[in-house]
Every structure is written in C-alpha cells, then in structure tokens.
Amino acid sequence: MTVATKSKPARQSSGTGMRFVGGVANYLDERTSISTAVKALGRKIFPDHWSFMLGEIALYSFVIILLSGTFLTLFYDPSMTEVHYDGSYVPLKGIHMSAAYSSTLNITFDIRGGLLMRQVHHWAALLFVAAIGLHMLRVFFTGAFRKPREINWVVGFLLFIMAMAEGFTGYSLPDDLLSGNGLRIIDGMIKAVPGAGLWISYLLFGGEFPGDDVIPRLYMLHIMLLPAIVIALIAVHLVLLIVNKHTQFAGPGRTEENVVGSPILAVFAAKAGGFFFLVFGVTMLIASLVTINPIWSYGPYDPSPVSAGTQPDWYIGFADGMLRLIPSGWEFEVLGGTLSLNLIVPIVVLMVFLGLVAFYPFFEAWVTGDKREHHIAERPRNAPTRTAIGAAGVAFYAVLWAAASSDLIATHFRTTIEGVILTLQILLIVGPFIAFWLTKKMALALQRKDREVVLHGYESSRIVRLPGGEYREIHTPLDDFEKWRLVSFDEFEPIVLRPNDRGRITLSARAKASVSKFYFEDRIAPVTKPELESASQH
C-alpha cells in the first residue's frame, strides 16, 4: 500500500508522550505484531463528503443503543408473571400487569436516569433505522453499489432488516397496551400464512395469544441473537469497506485508480471520533427534552381496550400502511382452507419490494453488462433511469408510509377516512410512475444544463451592448477543475441486438436488449474536447 503525499506534513517532535506510547507499542507489537495492522491501516485514506457521514451516524447510533440498552437490562424484568403495581406512578397503583410492564414503569419513575436512558435508547433506535435508510438511499442514488460492492450492498440490506427486527422486538418489551396491539397484529399476519401460520403463531407465543412466553422470547432475540447478528454483519460490512476502499465523488485529480482524502491517523479518526460525540450529544439532547413512547399513559396490555390514532414506530409504518390499503373482502375458501388474501397479498408485496431492493445491483449489472470496477460515486443526474427507478421506489414506500397514518390524516385535514384510503390506493399504483417520469425528466434537464454550462459558461447576468448595437449576456467560462466535475461521468448506450455464435437471437438476449433500451435510450453524452473547441470558437 503506497501513500503518496502531495505535501509533507511537519514532523512531530517526540516528547515524553511519544516515548511512553512508543514503549507501550513496542510491548504490544512484540506480542501481537500489531505494527503490521498499523502499517496497513494507519494511513488508509478516507474521502470526504457530507453524505458519507450517514453510514457513520448509523454506526454511532448503534453504539449508543448498546450503551443505553446495557443500562436498561440491569433493571428490566422480562417476565409476563402477573404483579400488582406498587411503584410511584399513582394512576396505575394496584393495577394488575406483567412484571415486564411494572419494571419498565420502575425504570421510568423510580430509577434516576432511567427515563433518560429509555428515551436515549428509543431515540437512538429510531435514528439507527433512519440513518441506515438514508445511507442506503445515498449508496443507491450514487451507484456506489456497483462492482465490486454488490455484496456489501446485500450486507447493508440485511442490516436494515435486522435493525427493523431489533426495533420491533424492543418496542414490544414494555408489554404496554400499544405494543401488545402491535404483537396482536403480527399474530394476525402470521396466522394468515396458509397451512403453517397457525403453528408458527402457536410456537412463537407458546400457545394461544398472548400467552406468557412471548416477552421473554422476544427479549432473548432482542438482547442476544439479533445484536450478535447485527455486530457480525457490521464487522463484515466494515471489512469489505476496507478491502474495497471507499468510493469518492468525481473531482480534479480523482480517478478510478486512486482515492483522495484524509488518512485514518490522525485526521479521519479525529473527525469520526468527534462526530461520534456529536451524534451522541444530539441524541442525548433530544432524549432529555422530547418524550418518546410514554408507556405509562397507555396502561398495561389488555386485549380489550385500544385507543384511536394508534401508530407503530416509524420504520414499521410502511408495513402497517400496506395492510390498510387492501380493499374489503379479500378472503376465500380454497381447497377446504381459508385463504386470507387481505394479509397474504401485503406480505407478498412487501417481500417483493424488499427483494427488489436487495437484488437491484445484480439486475443493473446484468443490464449494463459492465464488468469494470467503479469507485467514482455518480451524481444522480448522470444515471437518469436508475435515479428515476429509485424515485419510484421512494414514492411507493412513501405512500405506504402515509397510509399508516391514514386515520390521523383524515382527522387532521377533516376529510373522510374512505377518501384518504382511496386516494392512497390510487397513488400507490400511479405514484411510482409519476415519480419515475418526473425524475427522469429532471435528471435529463439537469444534464443538459451541465452541458450548457460546460460549453458556454455560467450566465453572469451582465448584459453588454456590442458596437453594432447588439445586446448580449456575458457568460463566465469555467476553469478546468470545475469543468471536470461536470464532464467526467460514464457513458452508456443501448446494446445492439446481434445473433450469437450459433446465429440465433435468444430470448434472454432480446429481454436484455429491450431493458437496455429502456435504460439508455434517452441519454445525454458528456461534453468532449472537439465540442468544447468548436463552442469556444464563437
């Protein structure tokens, strides 16, 4: 690994501190050969861009979740044994509830810092899933999933799923009215799976719903199995990040063969370490000022009452919304069984949607047939079809997400729930097409604008009158560095359908050619030297 410096940093003078560190390092190296790792990784270069911090936020919020979660395990009792509440929250005194709910109330009202830690944990969890989602969008829209990073995309996708699973299991642990209804909905969905559903539910809940086994089982998943998987996936994710090296945006001097940025030791480590404390600080500030999940006002779980306007945590919203958008009556008797399409269809739609997200990199690799490695992150406008597909996906998700609040939308805007649902049903189908079309148009327009700026410079708003009386706006030309950012992008064309060696045109070749046409039919080519020369002549 060679590290070329553009200018040499000033040498540090070695004081007592350096002598001490040297001594410790020598001791460790003679026992662990750690110098090899330091040599290999110490000056590794990380490129800088604000959007690269989204993944960092996800990582740091996970650390915050581990810290605050460990505190909570010291006081939480994962048991559904019935107790009479005898803590200091007067409205619930003497009420029958599970030990899980009672101990959560105790953490909230009787343990100093308990409410703070619960809120840090919950806010950090919401931030964790949000940061992963935004990080995925960044990677998607900049094409950073392309070769050689397809596998790391899948690892990241699995982390997204695991984060939602962690969130849902944790949400259920207080055993309050709201989370109990959440479990009830999961139970109902599982039971709809033909043949196996009833048994899966029966085994999960240890008998009939709600039983008294599900909380300890979810607790085991929440604090042991799922975190172990998350930590293992994060480790793989980061190792692959080191092996593949980070992508960078196009810029002067930056190529597919180099990576330009700050070395881990010391600048990147300092920025990243400082940023950890900033993320922690902001989470802590929100947690001390803004209430989240006030379980005491919901009461203990009881299958009978429920309040209006119930909402899941934000990241489960899209699944809940999908359930709400199914029209009435989708249930049939088939082969002697009850087929609940009103639940099976949402489950299948959600799985297909998530499956498309997971496999998109392989699909695009097939379409382009591009076997090159890509380390320059693309600007979204320079891959109009992919960006438009991403926007369609975002629109689909957004409609589902809005549907999870259909009742609140109806009450807040004083309209009918039927009207809201019908609108969202239509939007769910039409919305992605509109988003695709609009986004593609905008991306192409932005590319045209880039071309225009490269060829003729920026409009300077200065109008001059020429000697002949003609008025003309002065255009400010770009320097070479600015120009490079606008012209250095990959170019694609639809593949031409040709017979293979045997003289045949296969079906898969036809399919590939038509998808390729769909992707690259409308395209704007980057400005070339001859174009630039001819533009500068007038």
Place this chain on the structure above:
Amino acid sequence: MAESGKKVALKGSSAVERSGRIDNPGFEPAHQRVHDVNPDKAASAERGISLLFLLSGLLSVTAFVLYFLFPIVPGDLWTVRISTLLVGVAIAASLLTLGVGVVHWAKTLMHGHELVEERHETRGDEPTRARAVEIFQEANAESGWTRRRLLRNSLITALVAFPVPAIALFRDLAPAADPVEALKHTIWRAGTRLARDPSGTPIKASEITIGSAVHVIPENLDTYEETFLNEKAKAAVLLMRLDPADLNISEERKDWSYDGIVAYSKICTHVGCPVALYEQQTHHLLCPCHQSQFDVSNECAVIFGPAARPLPQLPISVDAEGYLVAQSDFLEPVGPSFWERNQ
C-alpha cells in the same frame, strides 16, 4: 453539433468509451487555511479548543452533581422530569462540546491537505490466484474429494440430516394441545352472564338504553387466573342496543338478540385488534388499527377496510332475574382468520 469523438462499445456491455474525452486536469493547487499561515489564529484556535475540552469535563462533573442534587421523590412526577431534564442536558452539553472541540481541532489545526492512495483491482494478482487454485487442487488430490464420490456423497447426506433433530427440539415451544380446537372455542357457555369490562358486574337488559354500547366480558372470566388474558383475547364482546326497527336480522339469527340488544365479538376479523369505536348515529363499528368498519344494523357486515368477514355474533337472551346471558358459545372462531378455520 460538433463531431463528438469516436465511440467504442465495451464487449458484451452497454458501456461506451469515447475518444476525445476531456482530460482529467489533475489536482487543484492546495489551498491554505488561515490557521496554516497565521500563527496567531492557530494559537487562538488552540486556546478555544482546549477551553471546549475543559468545559466538556466540567459539564460531565456537573451532570454527576446534578444527579445527587435533584433526587426523585417517589410519587412526585415533577422530580422525575427535573432529574431527566437537568442530567440529560448536562450530559448532552458535555458530549457536544467534546465533539465540537475534536472536529474543530481536526478541521483547523491538523494537517489539512488531501492525501492520495492508489487503488488496486479487487481481485488478487495472477500468481496469487494461480496459487489459490493450486492449493484447492492439492487439497483435492490429498483428500480424494472428487475421486472418492461415495465418501463425499455419504458425507453430504450425513450433514444434511444433521439439523433434523433440531426441528423436533422446538416442538415444545408450545403446549401439546391442538391449537385449532383451542381457537374455535371461547369460555362463553349457555347461561354465562354478560358482565361489564373491567369491573365484572353482570348487566341487566333493563339497564341498557337505546343507543348505548357496553364493553363486555363473561362474568366468570375472573376464575381463569392462569389464562386470563388468553380467554379475554377471545371472549371480549361489544354490546349495543338499537331501535329494533333499525336491525335487519336474518331468519336463523332471529332469536340471537333481545329487544334490540345485540352482542358481537370485539376482536377484529382482520388481525385481531379490539373493534372498540362505536358510532351511535350510523350504527357503525370502527377498528382503530386498520380502519375496518362494520355495520351493526346488518349483522356487522364489513362496509369498509381490509377486514373480510363480519364480526361473529354472540347469541344472547335474558335469565329469570333479568340479566343478559349467552345462549351458547360463538358458533364460529373469533378473531383473525387462519387456514384451518372452517375445518
């Protein structure tokens, strides 16, 4: 448009490489920060940053002190708020000053020029790959993996069978009893009195006025100590009294209601949330989870939302003392559907 250079399509790919592309202009000249050229600015930044670090330490100690200065007084919720607020804000402030200090240090005083590292193709170089192939071939030759096919295939068989016991090991996650039978019955029996939820006091038909709705449980629910919630999750009922003229009752359910009083399962036939919202004017029941709506005047038929089946009706009558009682259990399973529902 001018001649845009020759295009070459890469083999088997839609990627195009074009001659005449604009050249990478190379790195921009490094730009100097004010702290790089002005030692006074650098010294003042250093002082500022160390002040932030000291402040951070002080705030951490402050949070520690506040923990003890503002204890929680049992029963006084205000003290919970104060403790959470003060300790939390102090910790947040110490974290933020620390973070701002470190980032500020990195951005102003640490070496600011970008460095360059070369990338190499991700795949191993040819000798390494050749050696890897060789290692597999050697291992194959030494073990006989492809040569001794019987050995290999029987080993694969053993490994496939190896997890089979685990499937059985998970059977006792649930009791031995048949879940289908359990889900088809509730604790409602002929003569079980309808009682108010949660007090458990039985209800007289004369107490129910037209237009009212009552949350109902079986009177004997309290006797199920171990399985209280499981039984309640199936037996919860909503009782409503309508003007008998507003009820469209089918022939076979003629005797299931009493003088306009009808009882329906409260557990939604969609995914099992309690259908707890009754709109008196329209006689509609609304499930707050997914907004399924049921029409009480038409035997709780679904009129909107994702539910597919009407809420099951509990046949009721009145006993000698005038209390409302069940005529029998529900005649179909309550709650969300499952495959074996009608078997």
